[in-house]
Amino acid sequence: MIPIIKPDFGKEEEQTVNEIIKSGHITRGKWTLKFKEEFAKYLNIGFCHTVCSGTAALYIALKAIGIDNKEDKVIVPAMSFMATIDAVLLAGGTPIVVDINESYTMDTEQLIEAVEKYKPKAVIPVHLFGQTADMDKINEICKANNIIVLEDAAQAHGATYKGKKAGNLGDLAAFSFYASKNLAMGEGGAIVTNDYKIDEKISNWIEFGNHPALNLRITEFQAGIGYWQLKKLEDNNEKRRKIAEIYNKEFENLPGLILPKEYPDRKHVYHIYALRHPKRDEIVERLIENGVGARVYYEYTLDKLRNAECLDCEFAHLLTKEIFAIPIFPALKDKEIDFIVETVKKVVKEVS
Numbered sequence: 171m172i173p174i175i176k177p178d179f180g181k182e183e184e185q186t187v188n189e190i191i192k193s194g195h196i197t198r199g200k201w202t203l204k205f206k207e208e209f210a211k212y213l214n215i216g217f218c219h220t221v222c223s224g225t226a227a228l229y230i231a232l233k234a235i236g237i238d239n240k241e242d243k244v245i246v247p248a249m250s251f252m253a254t255i256d257a258v259l260l261a262g263g264t265p266i267v268v269d270i271n272e273s274y275t276m277d278t279e280q281l282i283e284a285v286e287k288y289k290p291k292a293v294i295p296v297h298l299f300g301q302t303a304d305m306d307k308i309n310e311i312c313k314a315n316n317i318i319v320l321e322d323a324a325q326a327h328g329a330t331y332k333g334k335k336a337g338n339l340g341d342l343a344a345f346s347f348y349a350s351k352n353l354a355m356g357e358g359g360a361i362v363t364n365d366y367k368i369d370e371k372i373s374n375w376i377e378f379g380n381h382p383a384l385n386l387r388i389t390e391f392q393a394g395i396g397y398w399q400l401k402k403l404e405d406n407n408e409k410r411r412k413i414a415e416i417y418n419k420e421f422e423n424l425p426g427l428i429l430p431k432e433y434p435d436r437k438h439v440y441h442i443y444a445l446r447h448p449k450r451d452e453i454v455e456r457l458i459e460n461g462v463g464a465r466v467y468y469e470y471t472l473d474k475l476r477n478a479e480c481l482d483c484e485f486a487h488l489l490t491k492e493i494f495a496i497p498i499f500p501a502l503k504d505k506e507i508d509f510i511v512e513t514v515k516k517v518v519k520e521v522s
């Protein structure tokens with residue numbers, strides 16, 4: 171079976187992990203510092219804090235911007251990994267769910283509606299599957315209404331919008347370095363911002379000293395692996411894009427199949443290659459039977475999952491029945507890509 175996602179570690183990661191073991195210095199050391207500096211440099215952003223997961227990053231980001239009680243509304247898109255909405259609930263705020271559009275990111279028409287109706291304190295655009303949300307429009311709406319923009323960039327390391335990297339497109343951003351992400355440490359996350367006031371609030375939540383704080387640190391092992399993963403990120407994203415290009419070309423005219431759309435001025439990093447088809451369940455079942463590790467992303471929407479207040483999320487609800495993903499990762503071999511292409515073609519024709 172070709173897995174849906176496989177992390178790609180090499181000699182550098184191995185040597186670094188060994189070096190850390192031999193040194194005996196396994197946390198709060200040079201690799202943690204190095205990773206933090208290099209990641210900030212990569213994003214061209216002022217402040218970066220590493221934490222133990224993407225969920226923790228979202229949670230701390232929300233606490234840092236003052237999400238505290240039920241009156242604090244936060245707008246999230248209907249389709250994302252559940253951590254996007256759970257972080258809002260854990261912080262104590264009220265999530266408001268809006269639909270997504272054909273880009274699979276937040277629908278800005280609904281955002282306008284939700285801003286008028288709910289007067290939110292923050293908005294969390296999710297750069298779903300590796301393509302950034304419509305950040306110009308989102309920032310314009312939020313600036314005009316004094317709303318903070320927190321990017322959920324957990325699936326978008328290296329993705330760009332008009333040449334600027336995800337993580338540097340709002341007021342602050344949360345990243346995940348979970349094992350399956352484009353930059354993988356096993357577990358890990360980061361909160362980044364250019365705003366020194368927000369940075370200070372983040373520090374208060376995670377650095378011990380004159381205030382109560384949480385220990386959400388990563389170890390030297392995670393940071394050491396992350397350091398090398400970051401060095402390979404641009405190359406690996408290019409490999410993902412090449413594979414997506416092959417898929418896009420090969421699947422162009424298959425009956426009923428809707429391909430992912432890449433928008434102008436947005437560099438998609440294909441964390442997930444998502445397809446749509448009305449007979450999704452049958453296709454996924456047959457792909458797995460044939461040795462292609464297809465998977466459904468996502469079979470739920472956040473409004474239904476957490477019984478949250480929502481606008482009309484009709485498109486996202488339809489997607490939960492039609493969307494699925496096929497393997498895409500940098501270590502995929504040409505032979506495997508050919509096999510995936512042929513199997514998808516065969517299976518889609520069979521169900522038509």
Ligand SMILES: *Cc1c(COP(=O)(O)O)cnc(C)c1O
Pocket residue numbers: 222223224225226250251253254296322324325346347348357358359
């Ligand atoms: C993975 C992910 C998260 C959570 O990250 P963890 O490191 O697993 O806690 C949050 N949001 C999105 C969109 C994700 O894909």
